[in-house]
Amino acid sequence: MNSDSESLQSQYLGWLLTDDVKNTDQSVECEENDGVKNLHNEATASKSSEPKLGGTPQTFQLGEIPTVLDRFQTVLKNRLQIQAQDHPPLFPWETQLTEYPDFVDEPSMTLVPSWGWMVQQSKLTLPTRLPERVFQQLLEQCQALVTSSVPLGAKLVQVVENFFPNESQALNDIAGLVLRSTYRSVSTLETMPAIQSDYSDLQPRQQMALSLLAAKQLLENLTLPLxxxxxxxxxxxxxxxxxxxxxxxxxxxxxxxxxxxxxxxxxxxxxxxxxxxxxxxxxxxxxxxxxxxxxxxxxxxxxxxxxxxxxxxxxxxxxxxxxxx
The missing domain is CATH 2.60.40 (Immunoglobulin-like)
Structure with a gap:
């Protein structure tokens, strides 16, 4: 038997005889037929420089290598099946195995409530729509600051500053423009031209202006003056x-x-x-x-x-x- 055949056979046997594979219930026992019973012992002996006295070296024909490969694939498949049964895969949002019902009678009542107040964005007068994530965070900040006694301009900056870190000067400048333009004409926002680009495609200063406009209208909606x-x-x-x-x-x-x-x-x-x-x-x-x-x-x-x-x-x-x- 040539050295290449022996090397390939030893490699597959090494994979086959790892501790994890030997300890699985579905692994193939050594007592099975087809001459595999003595395979481990002989492979171990072949690695030693001192062969057993009186022993006859075990040799294999090239035609037997596919049998070893098939056996390796069978054991590997059984091993994977056992691991999948013992440790089923989880969805990315799961931390442990969870049983889900086959159906939900009233999904709107039993599922976790969503941010139901976000529909209000459709009543705002904005040149383009804000992404839901941005609008939700703006509304949350407005809710947190609506009772604050600070001036409206400072309040607007506080609402949006988390979106634009280290841009306080630019935010203050644009907030002043938002306040002054609205003061000069109550119809300023109503006649504002639409922007065709999405929010994510706008320049940072455009995003600042849009966020400040939305924050101002939200605070006005949430304030009831008498x-x-x-x-x-x-x-x-x-x-x-x-x-x-x-x-x-x-x-x-x-x-x-x-x-x-x-x-x-x-x-x-x-x-x-x-x-x-x-x-x-x-x-x-x-x-x-x-x-x-x-x-x-x-x-x-x-x-x-x-x-x-x-x-x-x-x-x-x-x-x-x-x-x-």
Missing amino acids: SATSPVVEREWLTSVGALNIRVEYQSLGKLTKLLVQAELPVKGSLTLRGSGTLAMTTSSTSGYLNVELGCEQLNPTYTLEVEFPEIDEQPLLFVINPTI
């Missing part, structure tokens, strides 16, 4: 299940002042009205009108209104009410 000349304010917020309509009214009855909130809900939910140390909450099990009110001898500087729809979102939508009476 005054002596305008004691009533209304808002509409689109959700994934329909429109939420809110009406806030300031009422004065002698020395007692009262803040009344009326909401038309597209789905069952709750309203929570908070003042300085005071709270009023009401819940509805169906869609329709829901009222909540809070009375006090003197109006507080700010109130907050939380609207919660558990069916569409895990997080409530937060409005701030600013009376200036």
